[in-house]
Amino acid sequence: MTRVIAPTDFSESSRVGLAAARQHAAAIGASVVVVHVWDKAALELHDPLLRSVEAENQSLVQSIEKNLDEQLAAIIGETFAGFDAVETKILHDQSPARAITKLAAADDVIVVATHGRTGLTRFLIGSVAEKVVRLARCPVLVVPIPHDD
Template sequence: MTLFASDNVLVPIDFSEEANRALDQALTFFGDTTKIHVIHVLSPLEPTQPGMVWQTIDERSRIDHIQTLFHEKFAGDAYQHIKFSVLMGNPSSEIIDYAGSHAINLIVISSHGRTGLSRFLLGSVAERVVRFAPCPVLVLRR
């Protein structure tokens, strides 16, 4: 018997050092990359942002850029069979919804360890995921 079920493991990433480390630790711990889902959540574009005003960027180009970045950054054989998705919306809500709709058994998420005013103003995605996720959540701190 294992402590964590590993049929479907979700690792949300924001391309920070902590998130990259969480992905590497999930790969080391679970091994089978066919069971690992990785998502990146983009905030929706605001109509007043310069790229939208000048029509130089759209959601499709942003998604394509993130997919290219992921495949460049994680190009090794160890990452070949990972299921990678880019979503649009509120990060914590999208992570929770993805976990529910894809029968995720465990979420492995990094915490940036913010405290004080920055945590109050920015909130904690990891904290909201822990509170509302439909499965166990493993929070990795630096």
């Protein structure tokens, strides 16, 4: 069965993508997987002492994941109220695009929002949406974020 993979970074922009994912899933009769990717290794880069204090590191990871679970539950309550076929996943990877595309099967659809930045801004920030399109083995629906032009 086709799933709609809907990544979120909890930003207002990603909420536009989540709304589109819900709409698309309802139209094709698919379930939705709302996914957030975070990099546990970045904790050790931020505080090298965490590598040597495993118990504190594990406690911090558990605290972060509890917070992420709560944020995902809030999104489900807001965006997917009344939509029964939805699940959440928290993935660990340095590359959100790689994690998202590895999760998706060939018959899934990934729905991702993008600002459509170009030039230096895109070069400095990168584009998860662009990387998802390049790496995906399944269809990708890219949802533009409305600009206040």
